[in-house]
Each structure stands twice: as structure tokens, then as C-alpha cells.
Amino acid sequence: MSWRVWRVGVAAALSLLLSACASVRGRPADGPVDEAEAYLRAWAANDVAAMKRAVAGPPASFEEQHQRFRDGLRIVSSRFELGRVERDGEQARATFRAVHVLRGLGEWELESTLPFVRREGRWFVRWTPAVLHPEAREGDRYSRTRTWLERAELLDAYGEPLTHVGEVITIGVDPTRVRSRADVTSALQVQLEVDPARVEKALNATGATAANFVPIIDVRPERYQLVRPALAPVPGIFFRKKTARLSPSEGFASHTLGRVGEVTAELLAQLGPLYQPGDIVGLSGLERAFEPQLAGTPSGEVVLTRPSGEAQVVFRFEGKQGTPLTTTLRPALQMAAEAALEGVTQPAALVAVDSESGAVLAIASRPLSQPLHRALTGRYPPGSTFKVVTTEALLARGMGVDAPAPCPPTVAVKGKSFRNFEDEALGAITLRGAFAHSCNTAFVLLSANLGGEALGEAARRFGFDVEYHPGLPSSGGTFPAPRNAVELAASSIGQGRVLATPLHLASVAAAAESGRWRAPYLVTDLDDGPSASLADGTRGALHLLMRAVVTEGTGRAAAGVPELAGKTGTAEFGTVPPLPTHAWFIGFRNGIAFAVLVEGGGVGGRVAAPIAARFASAL
Structure with a gap:
């Protein structure tokens, strides 16, 4: 076979192959595919001028009809997919799929056609209102209805x-x-x-x-x-x-449930095209x-x-x-939490959780006039409430509740002086006495032998540095690894860089009662969060020690409540001496654990403990 014959044969074969491919696509090789694609691109960009230039003899109302179509239906955007393009002499027909996004309603999908005519070697759209919708005719108008169903409870x-x-x-x-x-x-x-x-x-x-x-x-x-x-x-x-x-x-x-009202411009941008101005939506909280x-x-x-x-x-x-x-809130306990905070003039929070499951039973933040849900998102030094964690670490190392725990008035660590509240000095006491009376110096001395790694492991057993999602944003608790002996000493008494939310400290109290930390949750479907067991043999000792706080220690203001066990906290914050303090009390009674915070409230045993007693008496 000669070279010329072979070359012609290959060209013919390629031509047949290209024709076959075009036929499979439904687009003839010499059809108006490019013009159809360009027209749909212009339509998607709402470039009506470009569309009009592609139309053969466009009607005077071309722009108006497109505007009525777009405005009448409140179309936010449109996208198109070109289908088959069939040619018949100097005419052609292209099918396409359109998806119009209607503000407040969603996507409207339909199929229509673009008729074409060839004039002077160029393909033009032969436009009629049926391009917009197959049922449309000259003079038609578009409108829409929209109704929300009743909001769920x-x-x-x-x-x-x-x-x-x-x-x-x-x-x-x-x-x-x-x-x-x-x-x-x-x-x-x-x-x-x-x-x-x-x-x-x-x-x-x-x-x-x-x-x-x-x-x-x-x-x-x-x-x-x-x-x-x-x-x-x-x-x-x-x-x-x-x-x-x-x-x-x-x-x-109120902070938890949230409120419902007319959508704001900011929320409208977040919620997307299914919403429109004037809609009633959840503005805060679970709503x-x-x-x-x-x-x-x-x-x-x-x-x-x-x-x-x-x-x-x-x-x-x-x-x-x-x-x-479905939330985990119990109305009677929620009302008890709010009653316990009644009359508190400083910012405050109270959270109660089920000790076995982690379900949040009540949660209140004050003042109501501030949008900050401090029970969930407020991050504070836990102060002496963190001694529950430090004590669990000591117990896990084999220390007994009656082991010696000297309590001098001050202790120096690498030049940094640590002291007890009001310079108290209890002398030669036991771990039980140091915990009940919240002796800072005793825990500073004990933590030096414990070490930062063991304390960090105990913190993680209580959920510190564990991510969880209760149903509303909450940052949990953080325990940064101590960088030196001074930071270790501060961390052991809940100061330094240790931070926790009231919600998280309620979960710490729950873990002390049940022996297992469970991520707290507000919504029943979120009950499968992370969890961790406390060290073997520590639960009973923690019960004894936390009960001693109420009966003989810093929590005596709550001693009138039977079976209540807890831990007070007076957490320093700020940089200008004398440092102000947050007042804490965490505790449990009859399977319900809770945390009380009074921001800048002063002494935990004097301020937070009476609030805890009011709440716990209702359990």
C-alpha cells in the first residue's frame, strides 16, 4: 500500500471516529455547541446583555422578561448543564437542565430547550419565553408562595x-x-x-x-x-x-434554650439561601x-x-x-439552680450533671442581661477545686488519707513563695486534714514528689485536654504540662495555666462520685462522648475526703445538707496585688454532681458553699 493511500485511509478513519464520538455525545461536530455553552454561561452569570447579543431578533421585552423571571421567583443563582444538540439543516435544538436557587425555598430543577437558527454562517438562539420554562408564553408572569411549617419543640x-x-x-x-x-x-x-x-x-x-x-x-x-x-x-x-x-x-x-426572633443580616449570611429576610429563626442557644x-x-x-x-x-x-x-434538662432541678443563684449580684454560674451518665440536668448563668453563657464558655482558674485531681494522683501513687501532709504557712519553690489562705498554718496534719482545710502548702510539697507527668495523667482521667461537644460550644478544661517546678506547684493547687469551665468542673465532681469521668452533654443524642476511669481504689477515698470538707473543713457553710460532699475553691486571677479571687464549690449528692462559680466573688467556702447548700438541699 502506498503512503498516500495509507494516509487518506487513516484520515478517513479518524473522521469517522470523531463523528462517532460526536454522535455518542449527541452533539454534531458542526452544530452550535459552543454557542449553546456560551449562552448558558452568560445566563448563569446573569449577563443579560451577552445573552441578548446571541439571540436572533430578540424581542423588545427580552431584558424585562428575564428580570421578571428572576425577581418574581427571587432567584439567587442559576446553573446549567447542556444536554443533546441536534441539527436539522440550518436549524438546531439544544436541550439543557437548569437548576435555579430560589431564595428561601431551595433548588428548582427543570429541563428546557434552546432553539437555534443559522444565519450568515453563525448560529443564533431563536428565543421565546419557552426557553425560561417549557410552559411559558408571551406575557406570562412568575410568582411563588412560601410557608414554614410549625417549628419543632x-x-x-x-x-x-x-x-x-x-x-x-x-x-x-x-x-x-x-x-x-x-x-x-x-x-x-x-x-x-x-x-x-x-x-x-x-x-x-x-x-x-x-x-x-x-x-x-x-x-x-x-x-x-x-x-x-x-x-x-x-x-x-x-x-x-x-x-x-x-x-x-x-x-x-435562657442562655441554654436561647431565643427565637427575626433573622439578622449576619445570621442570614450564615444560614444560606433557604432563608430570607423576615424569617423567624433561632437567635441564640439551642434554638x-x-x-x-x-x-x-x-x-x-x-x-x-x-x-x-x-x-x-x-x-x-x-x-x-x-x-x-430532646435535651437532658430536668425542669425541677433547673428551677432549683436558678433559685440558688437568686440574689447573687456578681456574675455567676451553676451546673448540675448526672454523675453516672454525664447528662446535664441544670445549667444557669448570671446575669441574664449578658449574652455570655459563662457556665459553658467562661474559662477560669479552678483554684483549690483542682485538688480533687491532685489528690487522685496522690492516691493512685499509693498515698493513704491518713498519710502525713505537713502544712507550713509558706513554701518556697525556686524562689517563688506559696502561702495558705489568710496565712493559715496547720502544722503536722494528714492528707485528710490538708484536703478538708484546703492547705496550699501541703499540696505544693506533695506535688514536688508527684511530678508533672503523673499530675497530667490524672488531669486527663478527669477530662482535662479532652475535646467533647455537649450540644453548645464549650471549651472544657485545659492542663498545660508544667514547664518547671514553679508551674508544677501552681498547677497542683489549680493556679498557673490551668483553666476550666463551670461545666467541666461539674464533670470533675461527677467523676469523683462515680469513679469514671464522662463527657457532659446537653442533648440526648450526644451521649456517646469520651470517658475515662479514675485510678483503681481512689473513688472511696475521694468520697471520704470530700465529705470531710463539708463536715469539718472549708465547706462547713453547707454542713446542714445530709450526704453532701464537695470541695471549695478560692482562685486568684489578675496581675495587680492584692489579687481578686473567684469563689468555687464543686460537689455531689445522691448521684447528682454540680459546680458553683461566683466570678470575683471572693472566698469559696464563704460565698459559693452557701449557694451550693441551697441547691443541694433540693436534690
């Missing part, structure tokens, strides 16, 4: 609703009627403890100056009646009634964290309306009912 540990629908009063400001911002912010702060910065932020928000009503805070009718006489005379402050989800009482687990589960998805219809007024539903969004969220 937050349930307590027994499966009963924690909230109900009731009336609230929204207290807000009309910027056009304000004479003095200082008067407005002062009145709201005095009467409702609203941070003035929060009011200023709301009034300075985009669009607020033109609004007739800027909502600031929702209150129950009974509270409204109390504050109205002071607020109503202030020019610019107004009131509106509405219905809302309410907890059993004002402030009941926010589990928004998709509780809200479900909205239902809706895409409606095509003829000029005659005849309406046709061309697509339906089937909404999905939200699913209730």
Missing part, C-alpha cells in the same frame, strides 16, 4: 416541651422620634439592664435611621407592666405586642445551634400566571417538618 429529659407560645412585648425605638439618645440608652439600661452599646449598634445599623421601629428587647407582659411607667415617657421608646416561644418562667435556662433540625424546611409553589389571570403551578417545594430536640 425543645423537650426536657422526660420528653415534655420546655417552651410554649405566648404573648410578649417588644420594646424598641423609633429613631425619628428620639430627642436624646442618652435618655433612651439610660432608661433601657436602668429598667431592663440593656447594654447601651447594644442600643447604639441597633440604631446605627443600616436602614435603622429610616425605620419606624427598631426592636431592642422582648419582655413578658408582667415585666412590661413594671417598666412601662418609666419607659413610656421617654421620647422615642415604643412598644409592640407579638407572640413568641416562652420558657416556663422568665430567665428559665440557634439546632436551627435546621427545629425549623425543618419551608413549602412553596412556583406559579405561572397567564395574562388572562389563569394561574398554573409548575413546581412544588415539599416542606419538611422540624424534628423536636
Whole structure:
């Protein structure tokens, strides 16, 4: 075979192969594939001008029809996939799949066609309204409906609703009627403890100056009646009634359950295109964290309306009912926790957990006017409550509760002086006495022989440096490895770089009672978190020692509660002497463990222990 014949044969074969490939794809080699792809790219970019240039004899209303389509359906974005392209002489037809994302409803998927005509060697789209939708005709308009199904409930540990629908009063400001911002912010702060910065932020928000009503805070009718006489005379402050989800009482687990209200611009960006302005969503707490589960998805219809007024539903969004969220909270214990904190004027927290399972039974943060959920996210030096961990490490090394533990007034470690509270000196005592009376110097001396590695292992047995997810953000406890003897001494008494949340210290108390640390959790579906066993033989000794704190030691302010065992803590913080202190008490009674914190409260035995007694007496 000659070279020329062989070359022609190969070319013919390649031509047949390319034609075959094009046929398999459904796209003829000389068809308007490139033009179709370019048109769909322009459509996806909402480049109507480029689309119009690709149309043969576009109607005068071309841009208007596209705008009506986009605006009427509130289309956020569109994407396209080109299908088969079939040619018939000087005409062609391309099928495509369109996915339009409708704000607040989701994805609407449909199939349509792009007809083409060839003129002067170039392919143009022969556009009709059917390109937008196969059923569309000239003059049609698009609209939509949208409905949320009823929001699902937050349930307590027994499966009963924690909230109900009731009336609230929204207290807000009309910027056009304000004479003095200082008067407005002062009145709201005095009467409702609203941070003035929060009011200023709301009034300075985009669009607020033109609004007739800027909502600031929702209150129950009974509270409204109390504050109205002071607020109503202030020019610019107004009131509106509405219905809302309410907890059993004002402030009941408010930081944990969270609140529901109109979606903010910030949340709208986070929640995505399924939501739109005006939607009622979870703004904080569990309501926010589990928004998709509780809200479900909205239902809706895409409606095509003829000029005659005849309406046709061309697509339906089937909404999905939200699913209730079952928490581990027990209402009676939650109310007991809040009652125990009543009258406490400083920032405070109280957390109670089931000692066997880690389930959070009650959790309260104060003040209610601050959004910080300090029970979950506040990180503090644990002070002497950490001696539970240090003692477990000592017990694991074989030390007995009656072993000697000298308690001098001060101890120097590498030039750093450690002292007891109020310079107390107990002399030659035992581990039991040192623990019950919270002798710092005794634990500093004992930890020197214990070592940082053993103390770190004990800390991990109590969940320090263990990541867990209770249902809302919480940072747990951290025990950085001591870098030297001074840090080891400080860490052994819960100072230095050791930090913990009130929630985590409640889990420490639970581990002391049950003998096993379990990650605390607020939502029943999250009950499979990490856990760790305490060292063999330490549980009974910890029970004895923590009971001694209440009966004969620093926790005697709680001695009237039978079977209560615990540990006080007075944790220094800050840098300017004399250092202020947080007041702590952690303890357990009858299978329920808890932690009490009073931020900057002073002495744990004098401030936190009485709060613990009020709570524990209800167990």
C-alpha cells in the first residue's frame, strides 16, 4: 500500500471516529455547541446583555422578561448543564437542565430547550419565553408562595416541651422620634439592664435611621407592666405586642434554650439561601445551634400566571417538618439552680450533671442581661477545686488519707513563695486534714514528689485536654504540662495555666462520685462522648475526703445538707496585688454532681458553699 493511500485511509478513519464520538455525545461536530455553552454561561452569570447579543431578533421585552423571571421567583443563582444538540439543516435544538436557587425555598430543577437558527454562517438562539420554562408564553408572569411549617419543640429529659407560645412585648425605638439618645440608652439600661452599646449598634445599623421601629428587647407582659411607667415617657421608646416561644418562667435556662426572633443580616449570611429576610429563626442557644433540625424546611409553589389571570403551578417545594430536640434538662432541678443563684449580684454560674451518665440536668448563668453563657464558655482558674485531681494522683501513687501532709504557712519553690489562705498554718496534719482545710502548702510539697507527668495523667482521667461537644460550644478544661517546678506547684493547687469551665468542673465532681469521668452533654443524642476511669481504689477515698470538707473543713457553710460532699475553691486571677479571687464549690449528692462559680466573688467556702447548700438541699 502506498503512503498516500495509507494516509487518506487513516484520515478517513479518524473522521469517522470523531463523528462517532460526536454522535455518542449527541452533539454534531458542526452544530452550535459552543454557542449553546456560551449562552448558558452568560445566563448563569446573569449577563443579560451577552445573552441578548446571541439571540436572533430578540424581542423588545427580552431584558424585562428575564428580570421578571428572576425577581418574581427571587432567584439567587442559576446553573446549567447542556444536554443533546441536534441539527436539522440550518436549524438546531439544544436541550439543557437548569437548576435555579430560589431564595428561601431551595433548588428548582427543570429541563428546557434552546432553539437555534443559522444565519450568515453563525448560529443564533431563536428565543421565546419557552426557553425560561417549557410552559411559558408571551406575557406570562412568575410568582411563588412560601410557608414554614410549625417549628419543632425543645423537650426536657422526660420528653415534655420546655417552651410554649405566648404573648410578649417588644420594646424598641423609633429613631425619628428620639430627642436624646442618652435618655433612651439610660432608661433601657436602668429598667431592663440593656447594654447601651447594644442600643447604639441597633440604631446605627443600616436602614435603622429610616425605620419606624427598631426592636431592642422582648419582655413578658408582667415585666412590661413594671417598666412601662418609666419607659413610656421617654421620647422615642415604643412598644409592640407579638407572640413568641416562652420558657416556663422568665430567665428559665435562657442562655441554654436561647431565643427565637427575626433573622439578622449576619445570621442570614450564615444560614444560606433557604432563608430570607423576615424569617423567624433561632437567635441564640439551642434554638440557634439546632436551627435546621427545629425549623425543618419551608413549602412553596412556583406559579405561572397567564395574562388572562389563569394561574398554573409548575413546581412544588415539599416542606419538611422540624424534628423536636430532646435535651437532658430536668425542669425541677433547673428551677432549683436558678433559685440558688437568686440574689447573687456578681456574675455567676451553676451546673448540675448526672454523675453516672454525664447528662446535664441544670445549667444557669448570671446575669441574664449578658449574652455570655459563662457556665459553658467562661474559662477560669479552678483554684483549690483542682485538688480533687491532685489528690487522685496522690492516691493512685499509693498515698493513704491518713498519710502525713505537713502544712507550713509558706513554701518556697525556686524562689517563688506559696502561702495558705489568710496565712493559715496547720502544722503536722494528714492528707485528710490538708484536703478538708484546703492547705496550699501541703499540696505544693506533695506535688514536688508527684511530678508533672503523673499530675497530667490524672488531669486527663478527669477530662482535662479532652475535646467533647455537649450540644453548645464549650471549651472544657485545659492542663498545660508544667514547664518547671514553679508551674508544677501552681498547677497542683489549680493556679498557673490551668483553666476550666463551670461545666467541666461539674464533670470533675461527677467523676469523683462515680469513679469514671464522662463527657457532659446537653442533648440526648450526644451521649456517646469520651470517658475515662479514675485510678483503681481512689473513688472511696475521694468520697471520704470530700465529705470531710463539708463536715469539718472549708465547706462547713453547707454542713446542714445530709450526704453532701464537695470541695471549695478560692482562685486568684489578675496581675495587680492584692489579687481578686473567684469563689468555687464543686460537689455531689445522691448521684447528682454540680459546680458553683461566683466570678470575683471572693472566698469559696464563704460565698459559693452557701449557694451550693441551697441547691443541694433540693436534690
